Amino acid sequence: MIDFVFPLFGRFHPILVHLPIGFLAFGIILVFLSKKGENKHLDSIRLAYLLGAIAAVLSSISGFLQYQYEGFSWESVQFHFYFGCTTALFSFYLFYEINKYNSITSFYKLKSGALFALMLFTGHLGGNITHGETYLIEPLPAEVQNFLGYETTANKGLEIPEIGWEELVYYEDVVQPILNQNCSSCHNSRNKKGNLDLSEYNALLKGGEDGLVLTGGNPEQSSLFTRLVLPKEDDDHMPPKEKRQLHSEEIELIKHWISLGGTTESKLGDAGIEPELLEPFIKKEETPFYPTTAVSSVPEDNLNVLKESGFFAEPISEESNWIMISCINLSSFSDADWEKLNPVKEQLAFLDLSRTQITDQSLDELVGFPNLTVLKLNETGISGEGLEKLLKNENLKNLYLNKTQVTLEHLESLRNHPGLEKVFVFDTPASGNELAGEFSFYLERGNYLLPKLATDTIVY
Amino acid sequence: MKHLDKLIQELSQQQLEKKTRRHFLMDCVSKMGGLALAPLMFGCGLDSKPKGLELSQRDLNPLAPLPPPFRGKAKSIIYLHMAGAPSQLELFDYKPELAKYHNQPCPESLLEGKTFAFIRGVPNLLGPQANFTQKGESGAWVSDFLPHFSQVIDDVAFLKAVHTDQFNHGPAQLFMQTGSPRLGRPSLGSWVTYGLGTENQNLPGFVVLTSGGKTPDAGKSVWGSGFLPSVYQGVQCRSKGDPVLYLQDPDGMSRDMKKNLISAINDVNKEEFNQYGDPEILARINQYEMAYRMQIEVPEVMDINDEPEYIHELYGTQPGKESFANNCLLARKLVEKGVRVVQLYDWGWDSHGTDHDGSVDMGLRNKCREIDRPMTALLLDLKQRGLLEDTLVVWGGEFGRTPMQENREGKQQSFLGRDHHGDAFTMWMAGGGIKKGASYGITDDFGFSGIDERVSVHDIHATILHLMGFDHEKFTYDFQGRPFRLTDVEGELIRKIIA
Numbered sequence: 039m040i041d042f043v044f045p046l047f048g049r050f051h052p053i054l055v056h057l058p059i060g061f062l063a064f065g066i067i068l069v070f071l072s073k074k075g076e077n078k079h080l081d082s083i084r085l086a087y088l089l090g091a092i093a094a095v096l097s098s099i100s101g102f103l104q105y106q107y108e109g110f111s112w113e114s115v116q117f118h119f120y121f122g123c124t125t126a127l128f129s130f131y132l133f134y135e136i137n138k139y140n141s142i143t144s145f146y147k148l149k150s151g152a153l154f155a156l157m158l159f160t161g162h163l164g165g166n167i168t169h170g171e172t173y174l175i176e177p178l179p180a181e182v183q184n185f186l187g188y189e190t191t192a193n194k195g196l197e198i199p200e201i202g203w204e205e206l207v208y209y210e211d212v213v214q215p216i217l218n219q220n221c222s223s224c225h226n227s228r229n230k231k232g233n234l235d236l237s238e239y240n241a242l243l244k245g246g247e248d249g250l251v252l253t254g255g256n257p258e259q260s261s262l263f264t265r266l267v268l269p270k271e272d273d274d275h276m277p278p279k280e281k282r283q284l285h286s287e288e289i290e291l292i293k294h295w296i297s298l299g300g301t302t303e304s305k306l307g308d309a310g311i312e313p314e315l316l317e318p319f320i321k322k323e324e325t326p327f328y329p330t331t332a333v334s335s336v337p338e339d340n341l342n343v344l345k346e347s348g349f350f351a352e353p354i355s356e357e358s359n360w361i362m363i364s365c366i367n368l369s370s371f372s373d374a375d376w377e378k379l380n381p382v383k384e385q386l387a388f389l390d391l392s393r394t395q396i397t398d399q400s401l402d403e404l405v406g407f408p409n410l411t412v413l414k415l416n417e418t419g420i421s422g423e424g425l426e427k428l429l430k431n432e433n434l435k436n437l438y439l440n441k442t443q444v445t446l447e448h449l450e451s452l453r454n455h456p457g458l459e460k461v462f463v464f465d466t467p468a469s470g471n472e473l474a475g476e477f478s479f480y481l482e483r484g485n486y487l488l489p490k491l492a493t494d495t496i497v498y
Numbered sequence: 499m500k501h502l503d504k505l506i507q508e509l510s511q512q513q514l515e516k517k518t519r520r521h522f523l524m525d526c527v528s529k530m531g532g533l534a535l536a537p538l539m540f541g542c543g544l545d546s547k548p549k550g551l552e553l554s555q556r557d558l559n560p561l562a563p564l565p566p567p568f569r570g571k572a573k574s575i576i577y578l579h580m581a582g583a584p585s586q587l588e589l590f591d592y593k594p595e596l597a598k599y600h601n602q603p604c605p606e607s608l609l610e611g612k613t614f615a616f617i618r619g620v621p622n623l624l625g626p627q628a629n630f631t632q633k634g635e636s637g638a639w640v641s642d643f644l645p646h647f648s649q650v651i652d653d654v655a656f657l658k659a660v661h662t663d664q665f666n667h668g669p670a671q672l673f674m675q676t677g678s679p680r681l682g683r684p685s686l687g688s689w690v691t692y693g694l695g696t697e698n699q700n701l702p703g704f705v706v707l708t709s710g711g712k713t714p715d716a717g718k719s720v721w722g723s724g725f726l727p728s729v730y731q732g733v734q735c736r737s738k739g740d741p742v743l744y745l746q747d748p749d750g751m752s753r754d755m756k757k758n759l760i761s762a763i764n765d766v767n768k769e770e771f772n773q774y775g776d777p778e779i780l781a782r783i784n785q786y787e788m789a790y791r792m793q794i795e796v797p798e799v800m801d802i803n804d805e806p807e808y809i810h811e812l813y814g815t816q817p818g819k820e821s822f823a824n825n826c827l828l829a830r831k832l833v834e835k836g837v838r839v840v841q842l843y844d845w846g847w848d849s850h851g852t853d854h855d856g857s858v859d860m861g862l863r864n865k866c867r868e869i870d871r872p873m874t875a876l877l878l879d880l881k882q883r884g885l886l887e888d889t890l891v892v893w894g895g896e897f898g899r900t901p902m903q904e905n906r907e908g909k910q911q912s913f914l915g916r917d918h919h920g921d922a923f924t925m926w927m928a929g930g931g932i933k934k935g936a937s938y939g940i941t942d943d944f945g946f947s948g949i950d951e952r953v954s955v956h957d958i959h960a961t962i963l964h965l966m967g968f969d970h971e972k973f974t975y976d977f978q979g980r981p982f983r984l985t986d987v988e989g990e991l992i993r994k995i996i997a
Contacts, residue, residue: 280987285990318993328569350563350698350836352563354565355565355566355567355568355967356565356567358565358569364697366697367698367699367700414884416883436884436887438884440882440883440884460887462882462883464883464884482884483882484883486812486875486878486879486882487808487811487812488646488649488871488874488875488878491646493867494867496867497864497867498861
């Protein structure tokens, strides 16, 4: 029979929590109203703090019960709980202090202020649990939200997949995202500038202050379109000129949708639009330059060790685990130094050993770096002997051998390389001779000359 | 001592400037919170341990390399700026229709609402003063002013309808280089160096070379660092005399002595750091060491004497002279050595027609001859070394020129010239990430305005940053309480010229 008491009491938490707020706020106001040495509110303050403290304890207990019985996770409630208990304890303490000293000092006022802050913060944490952490943030303008570090759904913008875009629903997948990005910060269900809500189709149909904004089939009669193409200086131009402006393709897409009738049914593929219009929005699945195999990221410490020994060593980009290494400030690198690169064996994708001391021996080491994509060996002791060892570096795409001793015969051995795209052999024996036949890769032999022209010397 | 006081004052002033009302409120919040919590924590008091020093690479060395946010197609930039603004109508923008109306009064409709720097009243139209042919597989039109360059146009992408809203050199150059026509913003090169640092720790990250006898009208602020820390500004190097002023030791100072001096200064600085833990001191130590290293490497890389003869022939270089050709060769050497941004300015393109040098049929031809071979050579040399794979080359002026003949003070001039014009002009880019042989932008029959595929200065900046691995909308620096961007609130990628 007792079973239901606790859960029921727990459910009173949302009501109970307002009691301590009221009592304590009243007490705190009285504390601040009291002038120095004046005692006329002392009794009331005492009572307010005592009741507040008791109510806070009850709130904490009921809150804990609610957590126990209603499936909240501890992570989500723990700080609210701690701060609630702290509020209760702190109000007891203030009650105790005023009983003891029977007067209100300025330090006491300060503590009461702190109690107020504590109480507000506890309440805020509670609000976050029930209404969601972004409850207070959402109505803010998108800029402020961004400023505070919140990712607004609004600023994602339109994205269209490269394959299968024909199947997209024109309104839902194309028009709405454009509106979300550019209009909904001012035209949503909470914030209706011009009494217009553009956050969903039915709201859009209702129109705004000046009536309907959409006349299906007739863009020129739809202010949803006409306002976009007004001159930027015009007061009626949308979005207002200090905002991100729509790109011409976005306007064109909206116009086209209205001409088609402005319904939610049509598919993008049936709309007969030129694919060119969509190009800026297509998230291209570019064939990535570097290998697609996943590798773990190199620990910061390992990179730092490399940097300290003089290498340029950085990830290719912030979002990539591939590493770029160059010996631009480490020309002393030699065949004996390869083990320094062991910590990045898997991740090394770009290696520049130009102008270092390496010789043909180093070619044996390269096998250990399966993901090498760009390899620069310019101006080194590479003679070209044993170049075929690079066949094992299947991911190699660009190979630089400028100012080495490689010959065309050496390059022959790379003929069947699975991935090689470009080889640079400027200023080598290979750059001089006649080319016997085509290579499977682009061979840049350089030796460009510009003819002497009469106009080179004519002064007008 | 006076001097030191001034420095200290400046430092504290700077720190105070960084404190905004927002910081103050934030401080209040955290401190009030602490105050409230202090008695609650059962009197254990505040944690008295000093916060562990967390120094980033950047605190120690402001030029330490950083990875770009996403994979950049280019690692370095060579930007060739033709100061004074070359005439697109004599170089790349072929307008046969304009030739037909040569010497006819300009239609009023073109002049309405426009402001010109010098043109007054109704000027006459001026037909192209060059002969055009289509070149390469791309079939781009190039004039006979650039016979060498016309051989490599399949490697470049043209932007034919660039526009700017500035019509005077200084502001327009600032706009082109810093994204704002007014002083105070960091240059493109500074932004990139700030974002990526420098690859070669013995050389500056951003080098500026000038030719043509004068520096740009806008002065050094076109390569300034604006509100970014000043280490990111361009370092002007000279192709004649000492490459970097004040870098060499005074007579009688040996390398050893210098070394001792620097290590002594650094020891004192280290002591200072141990006492106060201010990372600025470490940065200072680092900079002394860098300057010491640069003393060796800068003169080396700036010396073109040891380049082979055929390279000199290719570029048309003459060591010891200050010339665009020498600067092009230097640009290649610098990029090869891991310099992030090389900015070239060539002065003398302001063809108003006020004298022989400023005429579009003669003076301009002479200027073109000065750059034709070198810039072509630069592209070929970068290409044969494979450097064009990850170097972006940009060419352009600060605006274009009018299809009308200039009539300064309403009078006919003795030479053929064109006035400043920002509505439509041509630029080109080549190399890292650029679509070869592309052409973007169409101008009207007189080459007066862009009618399609126009691009703004911000669009160009957005595209350059994109190629270097940045999203121009996210690449910001906080200053005066708000984040700043190179592209301010504008800029769209020019996708059609990206490979």
